[in-house]
Amino acid sequence: MSNWDILWDERAxxxxxxxxxxxxxxLSIVGAFLIGCGLLYLxxxxxxxxxxxxxxxxxxMRMLPFLILAYLLYxxxxxxxxxxxxxxxxVGALAVYHGAYFAEIFRGNRLTFPPGQIEAAxxxxxxxxxxxxxxxLPQIIMQTRPLLGNQLIYALKDTAFLVIITVSELTAxxxxxxxxxxIPTEAFIxxxxxxxxxxxxxxxxxKQCGRFxxxxxxxxx
Amino acid sequence: xxxxxxxxxAAVSIRHLSKSFDDVEVLRDVELEVKTGEVVTIIGSSGSxxxxxxxxxxxxxxxxRGSIHIxxxxxxxxxxxxxxxxxxxxxxxxxxxxxxxxxxxxxHLNVLHNVTEAPIHVQxxxxxxxxxxxxxxxxxxGMAHKRDSYPNTLSGGQKQxxxxxxxxxxxxxxxxxxEPTSALDPxxxxxxxxxxxxxxxxxxxxxxxxxxMAFARAVSDQVxxxxxxxxxxxxxxxxxxxxxxxDRVRKFLENHDTPSPA
Ligand SMILES: Nc1ncnc2c1ncn2[C@@H]1O[C@H](COP(=O)(O)OP(=O)(O)OP(=O)(O)O)[C@@H](O)[C@H]1O
Ligand SMILES: [Mg+2]
Numbered sequence: 001m002s003n004w005d006i007l008w009d010e011r012a013x014x015x016x017x018x019x020x021x022x023x024x025x026x027l028s029i030v031g032a033f034l035i036g037c038g039l040l041y042l043x044x045x046x047x048x049x050x051x052x053x054x055x056x057x058x059x060x061m062r063m064l065p066f067l068i069l070a071y072l073l074y075x076x077x078x079x080x081x082x083x084x085x086x087x088x089x090x091v092g093a094l095a096v097y098h099g100a101y102f103a104e105i106f107r108g109n110r111l112t113f114p115p116g117q118i119e120a121a122x123x124x125x126x127x128x129x130x131x132x133x134x135x136x137l138p139q140i141i142m143q144t145r146p147l148l149g150n151q152l153i154y155a156l157k158d159t160a161f162l163v164i165i166t167v168s169e170l171t172a173x174x175x176x177x178x179x180x181x182x183i184p185t186e187a188f189i190x191x192x193x194x195x196x197x198x199x200x201x202x203x204x205x206x207k208q209c210g211r212f213x214x215x216x217x218x219x220x221x
Numbered sequence: 222x223x224x225x226x227x228x229x230x231a232a233v234s235i236r237h238l239s240k241s242f243d244d245v246e247v248l249r250d251v252e253l254e255v256k257t258g259e260v261v262t263i264i265g266s267s268g269s270x271x272x273x274x275x276x277x278x279x280x281x282x283x284x285x286r287g288s289i290h291i292x293x294x295x296x297x298x299x300x301x302x303x304x305x306x307x308x309x310x311x312x313x314x315x316x317x318x319x320x321x322x323x324x325x326x327x328x329h330l331n332v333l334h335n336v337t338e339a340p341i342h343v344q345x346x347x348x349x350x351x352x353x354x355x356x357x358x359x360x361x362x363g364m365a366h367k368r369d370s371y372p373n374t375l376s377g378g379q380k381q382x383x384x385x386x387x388x389x390x391x392x393x394x395x396x397x398x399x400e401p402t403s404a405l406d407p408x409x410x411x412x413x414x415x416x417x418x419x420x421x422x423x424x425x426x427x428x429x430x431x432x433x434m435a436f437a438r439a440v441s442d443q444v445x446x447x448x449x450x451x452x453x454x455x456x457x458x459x460x461x462x463x464x465x466x467x468d469r470v471r472k473f474l475e476n477h478d479t480p481s482p483a
Binding site for chain 2: 127128213
């Protein structure tokens, strides 16, 4: 029986790991996206007192190694009475961490947003919420699409760290198979294939979205 | 009571308006009354405060002193004399339609949706109602054939005509134009001026800043000359262009192509 045959017999483990990774990734990037949009909205706000703490939070997250954040949520939170299981700690850490990156990407783009468009919106009676969701956010998302795509790939790769806090995802599956059968090379080659498959699919989707924004003249990034 | 009366009849009524940026006085005790159906043109050299005056009318700039009423309603300051809450301000603002030098269309929306955006999401019109209105307005400005195009595919003149339709869609009491043709290639100026001329013929109330003297002469009911934030001359266009009272205006007109009488 070759090493590959062993892995084939254990394909259910890979498949479960793959589904688990997809689920964690999907949930956490949706969370991260919403957190990013939320932070941008708050930064946009008239409450100037919030700006400083938000910036510190965003920069703090960006300067923190992801693994440490995951450790903190999983091992650190119980000491203040909050207990999350490994899975939710992982999803939470990914969402918050990459949410801060999303916010930073949005914020950078916001600085170059044409003020004339905002004035036009104000002149037409728009106020903050509607202006943000209908005019600012859609354009900022279209403009930053390539950067967001990049960030999604980082988020995908960061899911692999969760093996360390005992989440059973794709890398955990490979890890366990490689140590059970002593075939690390083959086991990890298989998961690389899975990660690539997700990345490539994501790239294609992001490219397709690009057509939508190119039609509107947003292809200057 | 007489004050309430005059501001009821006037589309725009500006009283004792003053505005400084840092310590530079940009507007000094400006008084201006725009009657319904009237076209008022503001002329003056660069930096004289024309844009600032126009932008005070819809509160894009906040004046330091004075008052502005639009169709009898004071903008920016509520009855208690305090700054208006944003929602209330937005409502009064929506009584004005502004056309900018740089068009400022929303690039992620197609032409039709640029025009329906505010009627639907600010005024709460139904989609159908807003689209019917938008279609009629796009026809008026000659842009109905481009309703599904995005702004990045339009020429400057076309963009500005869409911007005019977008402002008209608010069904404003007064239209404000800030040098609507200054950013256009010379050969595109005519199509935009033609649209504005049509609007004046239809009786729209308009306040306009322009450097197009012949046009100002042709469409205005009242011409106002601004110099260092002061209105130093105001007259009907014939008087203004043929027999200006001040040396300053005479000089200004000499330096611009003074239009020959039509
Ligand atoms: N936001 C601002 N901050 C500081 N100064 C300003 C601001 N806006 C305008 N100014 C100054 O106020 C003066 C009047 O400006 P304004 O834009 O109203 O002039 P204008 O008559 O429209 O000129 P132009 O013909 O060049 O458009 C100028 O000296 C200008 O530099
Ligand atoms: Mg100006």
